[in-house]
Amino acid sequence: MKMEITTERLELIRYDEEFVNTPHTHEGWYQITVPIRGTCVLTQYNQTYRLQPGASLLQRPMDEHHFHIGAKDGVIIIKIREDLLASRCDGKITEISPEQQFDPGEVADRFRSWTTALCMVDGRNPAATEAEVLHYLWRTFKANSPSPAGASPRRSADPHLAGVFEYIQEHYTNPIAIDTLASIALQSRFHFIRTFKQSAGITPYQYILQLRVEEAKKRLRQTSATVTHISASLGFSCTSQFYRAFFKSVGLTPEQYRRFNRDE
Structure with missing residues (x-):
């Protein structure tokens, strides 16, 4: 199963099925790949990581990466526009560690809350949810620094x-x-x-x-x-x-x- 919901500055994606993609980059976007169940095998900068639930990697704009998960694995992907994240980082965007640790249960709960809120927006301004996601990510980045x-x-x-x-x-x-x-x-x-x-x-x-x-x-x-x-x-x-x-x-x-x- 795949679930995806997007705004102009945010993309929220969840895979609960076997999935594999090819090496690619995201111009102008930061991405957080968070396994919530099983193992996510992610390759970034030609180095392969076997990520367990909660252990995640940050992909910066133009970082080439790809990953795959099995039929019993699950992963949540949060993509956020570079300018939106930079507005919150006070010039310290380059100091964010690529290795981040999340509570997988909390990420799954927040994902459901965020996607539900965005579905209810029904074309109106999604800025409140974007701000909530941004606040959560930045708080986590600082905690992991x-x-x-x-x-x-x-x-x-x-x-x-x-x-x-x-x-x-x-x-x-x-x-x-x-x-x-x-x-x-x-x-x-x-x-x-x-x-x-x-x-x-x-x-x-x-x-x-x-x-x-x-x-x-x-x-x-x-x-x-x-x-x-x-x-x-x-x-x-x-x-x-x-x-x-x-x-x-x-x-x-x-x-x-x-x-x-x-x-x-």
Whole structure:
């Protein structure tokens, strides 16, 4: 079964049947693909993801993608005009993470509510429903956004853990071993990873990657250094690791980010 309802600035689609499409793009539209049942196999930027219920990917305008689902799977697609989303993002549209997490049950309930409301509009202005969808998406995007790299983590009464953050700030462009950080914190490896995540909200590895990506964004904006040079100077093991970390965090390749954000 397929259900689809559209306005000039919004498209809501649900598939509850076997479905497969071919690689394509959407000029001027953002798309969120949210599995609500089973598995959605989605390919984007030549990388294939097996998305489980609630785990979704954001497709930006002109991102080539395609997906397929089986007869017992279900997926909801929300497409929203680029200008409508940009009006809500306060200039931060490029900072939305491509990986998003939804409550599949809530998405299904909201989908029914939105489509019912749009069917009742009967040709009148659907702006109220569009605004409701936009508010829900933007709230979710912000909830899924990592803490800004370099921001002060939650304060800890443990001075040794505070020393870990200071050490990372000073050495994040170099290889850092978890065991080294655990020894600074005077904790076992396992206990350190747990307490660090409680303090920062993310793992030590993720925290270091955030710092590197934020510094990479700065260098891409302000210098003409090559991507390879930036990658090596920030401690990435190889350029491909840098590309993966950068795209996962920013939703753009380093070259795309530089083109859209180069400081004058």
